[in-house]
Amino acid sequence: MPRVFIKPFNRVVDIGYGETLLDAIKSVYPEYSSPCGGRGLCGKCIVRVVEGVVSKPTGNEFLHNVLSRGYRLACQTRVYGDTVIELDHVLKGCVECSIETFNQPLAVDNPLPQSILNGLREHMIYYDGECFREFSRSYLSNIASLNKRLYIGVDLGTTKIALYFYDIEERSLVSSDLLLNPQSRYGDDVVSRLTTILYDRSVLERMRILTIEAIEDKVVGIVSGSGYCLDDIAFIGVAGNTAMLSIFLGVDPTPLTRSPYRSPLPSSFIITDARALCFKKLPTRPILVPPVFKSFVGSDALADLVVVSRLGARPPYLLIDIGTNSEIVLVKSSREYYVTSAPAGPAIEGMHLSCGVGYSSQAIRRLWITSNGFKWKPLIDKPVGITGSGYVSAIADFRRHNIVSENGVLLKWDRVVNGSKTIVIQEVDGEPRIYITQSDVREFQKAKAAIASAWRVLLDKAGLGISDLCGVYIAGSFGSSLDPIDLIEIGVIPSIPLDKVFVVGNAVGLGVIQLLLSRSYRLYGYRVVRRAVHIELPLEDKFSRYWIESLKLKRVEG
Numbered sequence: 440m441p442r443v444f445i446k447p448f449n450r451v452v453d454i455g456y457g458e459t460l461l462d463a464i465k466s467v468y469p470e471y472s473s474p475c476g477g478r479g480l481c482g483k484c485i486v487r488v489v490e491g492v493v494s495k496p497t498g499n500e501f502l503h504n505v506l507s508r509g510y511r512l513a514c515q516t517r518v519y520g521d522t523v524i525e526l527d528h529v530l531k532g533c534v535e536c537s538i539e540t541f542n543q544p545l546a547v548d549n550p551l552p553q554s555i556l557n558g559l560r561e562h563m564i565y566y567d568g569e570c571f572r573e574f575s576r577s578y579l580s581n582i583a584s585l586n587k588r589l590y591i592g593v594d595l596g597t598t599k600i601a602l603y604f605y606d607i608e609e610r611s612l613v614s615s616d617l618l619l620n621p622q623s624r625y626g627d628d629v630v631s632r633l634t635t636i637l638y639d640r641s642v643l644e645r646m647r648i649l650t651i652e653a654i655e656d657k658v659v660g661i662v663s664g665s666g667y668c669l670d671d672i673a674f675i676g677v678a679g680n681t682a683m684l685s686i687f688l689g690v691d692p693t694p695l696t697r698s699p700y701r702s703p704l705p706s707s708f709i710i711t712d713a714r715a716l717c718f719k720k721l722p723t724r725p726i727l728v729p730p731v732f733k734s735f736v737g738s739d740a741l742a743d744l745v746v747v748s749r750l751g752a753r754p755p756y757l758l759i760d761i762g763t764n765s766e767i768v769l770v771k772s773s774r775e776y777y778v779t780s781a782p783a784g785p786a787i788e789g790m791h792l793s794c795g796v797g798y799s800s801q802a803i804r805r806l807w808i809t810s811n812g813f814k815w816k817p818l819i820d821k822p823v824g825i826t827g828s829g830y831v832s833a834i835a836d837f838r839r840h841n842i843v844s845e846n847g848v849l850l851k852w853d854r855v856v857n858g859s860k861t862i863v864i865q866e867v868d869g870e871p872r873i874y875i876t877q878s879d880v881r882e883f884q885k886a887k888a889a890i891a892s893a894w895r896v897l898l899d900k901a902g903l904g905i906s907d908l909c910g911v912y913i914a915g916s917f918g919s920s921l922d923p924i925d926l927i928e929i930g931v932i933p934s935i936p937l938d939k940v941f942v943v944g945n946a947v948g949l950g951v952i953q954l955l956l957s958r959s960y961r962l963y964g965y966r967v968v969r970r971a972v973h974i975e976l977p978l979e980d981k982f983s984r985y986w987i988e989s990l991k992l993k994r995v996e997g
């Protein structure tokens with residue numbers, strides 16, 4: 440068991456092989472700053488490694504630029520042998536560092552609505568709540584909100600809706616919050632919601648109103664709770680996958696349910712306003728929906744791309760937004776883009792698995808094996824279940840310990856539950872309380888295969904191999920809770936050096952705000968969408984073969 444010696448406090452901590460320096464520090468200083476919860480996003484958990492055996496730097500440590508100053512991020516640094524660290528900066532006052540997209544001012548050049556008159560009008564289309572119309576001056580009365588300070592970015596996800604509030608006068612993000620998408624009562628994933636609409640068209644309006652009310656209530660609560668008033672709102676941007684955006688706008692999404700799976704939305708910037716969409720409490724304010732790519736690949740992928748491009752990503756790189764509907768973009772060069780979507784299904788986020796739960800502070804988010812049995816995070820006596828990230832870490836560690844085979848067969852198990860081999864994580868009074876079954880592993884394999892086969896097809900289409908990639912960017916709130924080491928171990932993402940894997944977090948909301956604030960980025964977005972080659976996976980010859988190969992729980996090199 441490695442030991443971590445913490446200077447200048449002279450504390451010695453024993454931790455498990457492969458645990459992080461943050462684990463070591465938190466065990467004696469629980470208040471040690473880690474605002475992002477150890478996901479490599481905030482850049483606050485810096486430490487100096489004096490000597491020892493630790494993991495190589497990750498991509499996020501490069502993004503935060505801590506290495507050049509002699510620091511490491513504690514949450515990213517794994518300990519493999521006795522190690523000495525220094526927390527002298529804690530005494531001197533913290534060294535500030537952060538990923539630029541999260542804390543630095545966004546680029547502001549011609550924020551909307553000023554620039555509507557003098558640029559990009561030809562790339563915009565007006566939506567009056569019923570029809571798309573050519574953008575014209577006569578609609579400007581509806582979107583006049585000059586000299587207001589709050590720009591709101593909404594990431595309309597299938598499972599969650601995230602909202603970000605940017606004050607253009609302060610040049611900073613002033614608030615953000617998350618709510619569950621209320622449409623989930625009509626199904627956990629896009630396909631089940633679309634099927635519901637297919638059988639009963641009136642559900643579309645009910646889903647739409649539910650979404651509008653949920654967003655509106657949240658906006659009103661946050662704006663008033665942050666010392667602003669509703670009149671301060673300048674513009675709202677909304678990005679999401681094509682199905683979610685169609686429902687939000689009240690546009691029939693069912694063309695997405697049948698071949699050739701066409702998007703019912705135009706690939707232009709859509710301008711509409713709060714009143715046209717039946718927001719009742721918000722003042723008449725303009726709403727921008729950035730262009731969708733094609734089929735299910737929506738404007739959330741574009742917003743992610745905007746953020747990644749601000750980070751200076753060097754092509755060729757992959758951008759993977761992992762979730763029930765995963766968007767995957769391969770940027771081969773500044774002019775060549777390949778996009779697709781992978782319907783991983785709810786199992787990737789832990790749903791529909793024996794003990795699976797969506798996000799919960801009382802659920803296991805990371806699970807691994809030690810010489811003393813299972814260990815998990817967060818430290819809770821009676822977890823309510825296992826989240827998707829918990830399953831990813833558990834299955835990756837099962838592979839490392841040869842408890843599950845490459846083919847997904849459980850090689851060791853504790854008992855049989857409901858006819859399925861079962862590994863018991865926690866039992867109470869002799870009964871399994873938290874457990875993972877053979878069927879769970881099988882469901883997970885299918886979800887993982889959907890994502891891995893998709894990026895393999897994209898690489899093929901672009902004529903690239905894994906070794907050509909300069910980076911893999913993981914986006915999305917779910918993706919940012921996953922450990923790249925685990926994702927590589929079981930082949931969810933390509934096996935490339937960890938310093939080329941970048942976890943950018945929930946980038947969509949910020950990407951949308953960037954599109955609201957900058958004409959250059961709007962032009963960039965418009966060009967990317969026009970140039971992108973959309974790959975329809977089922978039509979690709981190699982897709983079935985890749986899907987079957989990707990069921991294997993192993994690294995994908997090449």
Ligand code: FES
Binds near residue numbers: 472475476482513515
């Ligand atoms: S805790 Fe946020 S980067 Fe480590």
